[in-house]
Amino acid sequence: MTSESEYALFERFPELEKTIPTLGLGVYPSPVRPMPNVAKALGQGYTDKVWVKRDDLNNEDYGGNKIRKFELEYAPLKKRGYDTVATMGGIGTNQGVAAAIFCKQLGLECAVVLHPQPITEDVRNKLMLLHTTGCRMHRSGGAIRAIRKLGRICRPDNVYRHAPGGTSPIANVAFVNAGFELARQVEAGAMPFPDYVYVAAGTTGTFAGLLYGAYLAGLTEKGTKVVGVRVVPRVLGNRWIVRWQMRRTHAFLCSRSKQFEREVPKKFPLAQTDQRRGEN
Numbered sequence: 001m002t003s004e005s006e007y008a009l010f011e012r013f014p015e016l017e018k019t020i021p022t023l024g025l026g027v028y029p030s031p032v033r034p035m036p037n038v039a040k041a042l043g044q045g046y047t048d049k050v051w052v053k054r055d056d057l058n059n060e061d062y063g064g065n066k067i068r069k070f071e072l073e074y075a076p077l078k079k080r081g082y083d084t085v086a087t088m089g090g091i092g093t094n095q096g097v098a099a100a101i102f103c104k105q106l107g108l109e110c111a112v113v114l115h116p117q118p119i120t121e122d123v124r125n126k127l128m129l130l131h132t133t134g135c136r137m138h139r140s141g142g143a144i145r146a147i148r149k150l151g152r153i154c155r156p157d158n159v160y161r162h163a164p165g166g167t168s169p170i171a172n173v174a175f176v177n178a179g180f181e182l183a184r185q186v187e188a189g190a191m192p193f194p195d196y197v198y199v200a201a202g203t204t205g206t207f208a209g210l211l212y213g214a215y216l217a218g219l220t221e222k223g224t225k226v227v228g229v230r231v232v233p234r235v236l237g238n239r240w241i242v243r244w245q246m247r248r249t250h251a252f253l254c255s256r257s258k259q260f261e262r263e264v265p266k267k268f269p270l271a272q273t274d275q276r277r278g279e280n
């Protein structure tokens with residue numbers, strides 16, 4: 001971890017610092033900032049009430065939700081004998097771009113299986129960016145075929161299968177940490193108490209981790225609702241999957257620290273919108 005970085009989760013559960021290695025790809029806490037223009041567009045009642053947590057600033061080369069996930073996911077790879085990472089996504093995949101960039105930085109080979117998606121300006125730019133990293137790009141006819149192709153690529157022992165969207169129990173822990181981080185920023189007065197926290201929900205690891213972190217850190221108890229904004233079809237991102245992701249994350253944390261034994265959430269506030277971005 002870089003010297004400027006702080007893992008709020010490790011402060012609350014110090015045992016985890018010894019059992020969960022990190023690569024220090026990001027700098028935390030990410031700043032929280034007001035969004036006066038969005039507040040203005042929403043109307044008078046919203047003045048000073050809309051804030052953003054700038055995870056895009058976590059890393060100079062590539063911002064967004066992947067940094068937190070990747071710095072935990074990739075930390076043990078070399079020690080476990082992997083020299084290559086393979087992953088998949090649509091042709092405009094953020095997951096693929098981030099994997100290719102960070103593998104290059106870490107001295108790992110990277111292969112990305114790409115399936116078709118509607119072409120937009122953003123998708124085109126991501127594809128160009130992926131190309132410039134020099135990663136191995138494999139085309140496939142559709143998402144199901146891409147899963148099969150990824151399976152074949154990952155057969156050798158040296159190739160690590162990085163799940164689509166980078167969602168896994170260890171990666172979700174990174175957003176449990178983000179939940180604690182946010183709670184600490186609120187406590188410190190860096191931003192007002194949030195009634196709602198909105199986050200994109202694709203493979204749902206970001207949402208599940210953040211929701212679970214906000215729950216453990218006491219934000220949801222005080223009234224914060226963490227809202228996942230679904231950006232994929234319902235079959236891929238739904239309440240059942242979010243619950244499953246939270247349970248896997250909890251089980252992982254229990255395996256790394258006895259302090260988690262009594263921390264199982266029985267009930268949690270969960271709201272999802274039906275909005276779709278249509279391009280991811």
Ligand SMILES: Cc1ncc(COP(=O)(O)O)c(C=O)c1O
Binds near residue numbers: 200
């Ligand atoms: C920038 C960004 N934030 C958040 C998400 C949602 O992440 P997750 O796949 O963990 O639900 C995505 C992907 O959909 C993303 O690209």
